[in-house]
Amino acid sequence: MVRPRLELGIDCRDPGSLATFWLAALGYQETRGDGDPYLDLVGPPGSLSVFLQRVPEPKLGKNRLHLDLYTATPEQLVSELVASGAVVMGRPLPDVERWEWQAMLDPEGNEFCVCREED
Amino acid sequence: MVRPRLELGIDCRDPGSLATFWLAALGYQETRGDGDPYLDLVGPPGSLSVFLQRVPEPKLGKNRLHLDLYTATPEQLVSELVASGAVVMGRPLPDVERWEWQAMLDPEGNEFCVCREED
Numbered sequence: 001m002v003r004p005r006l007e008l009g010i011d012c013r014d015p016g017s018l019a020t021f022w023l024a025a026l027g028y029q030e031t032r033g034d035g036d037p038y039l040d041l042v043g044p045p046g047s048l049s050v051f052l053q054r055v056p057e058p059k060l061g062k063n064r065l066h067l068d069l070y071t072a073t074p075e076q077l078v079s080e081l082v083a084s085g086a087v088v089m090g091r092p093l094p095d096v097e098r099w100e101w102q103a104m105l106d107p108e109g110n111e112f113c114v115c116r117e118e119d
Numbered sequence: 120m121v122r123p124r125l126e127l128g129i130d131c132r133d134p135g136s137l138a139t140f141w142l143a144a145l146g147y148q149e150t151r152g153d154g155d156p157y158l159d160l161v162g163p164p165g166s167l168s169v170f171l172q173r174v175p176e177p178k179l180g181k182n183r184l185h186l187d188l189y190t191a192t193p194e195q196l197v198s199e200l201v202a203s204g205a206v207v208m209g210r211p212l213p214d215v216e217r218w219e220w221q222a223m224l225d226p227e228g229n230e231f232c233v234c235r236e237e238d
Contacts, residue, residue, distance in 0.1 A: 003146030004188035004196065005236060006167055008127065011183040027122030048125055048167050060180035064130040064229055067184075069123035077123065110183055117124060 015052035134171035
């Protein structure tokens with residue numbers, strides 16, 4: 001079977017507003033499209049294609065799909081994303097000094113995690 | 120801001136069973152882990168890291184995140200994935216001879232699309 005090319009879609013109420021957050025979270029550069037209903041988030045060559053899609057229905061319960069963002073400096077990324085409108089969900093885990101992941105919500109309540117990239 | 124490395128998590132009831140489907144859908148080679156709760160789906164170098172995560176709660180409503188699988192032969196991929204346990208959701212769209220995408224459900228009801236990669 002041939003390996004398909006992947007794109008990840010995120011349903012939302014307001015693609016334009018949410019794009020600001022996800023460009024910062026992903027470290028992507030720019031948007032493409034009019035956000036009605038699609039707005040592409042464009043990263044460097046080889047990065048995952050992500051798009052935001054305006055939908056009429058509200059979010060119901062916990063997402064079954066979520067992104068983990070791995071970085072060597074997760075404390076810094078958590079701080080930056082909180083400043084960009086994200087919310088932390090409880091304490092980072094496991095409950096030790098050098099935690100491995102912090103569950104968070106984007107500005108529309110979508111779950112994601114910031115994770116420690118081990119050396 | 121540094122660009123984090125991405126992994127995509129898919130919540131499910133049965134990682135081992137669902138892994139068979141998603142390895143075929145993504146064209147990935149093997150699993151890593153014991154599926155309790157995590158099972159990694161390993162693709163070629165440079166491909167998106169995807170993992171299945173066993174969760175106790177059921178799926179509620181439509182997923183807010185979904186994958187689009189782009190291929191030059193979408194009719195063939197749809198047929199192969201139906202044979203692997205996926206279900207088509209309605210007719211492909213737009214409703215013309217050379218359709219652009221077909222919405223589908225994986226064996227646990229997670230939405231995804233098979234999309235035509237234009238030349």
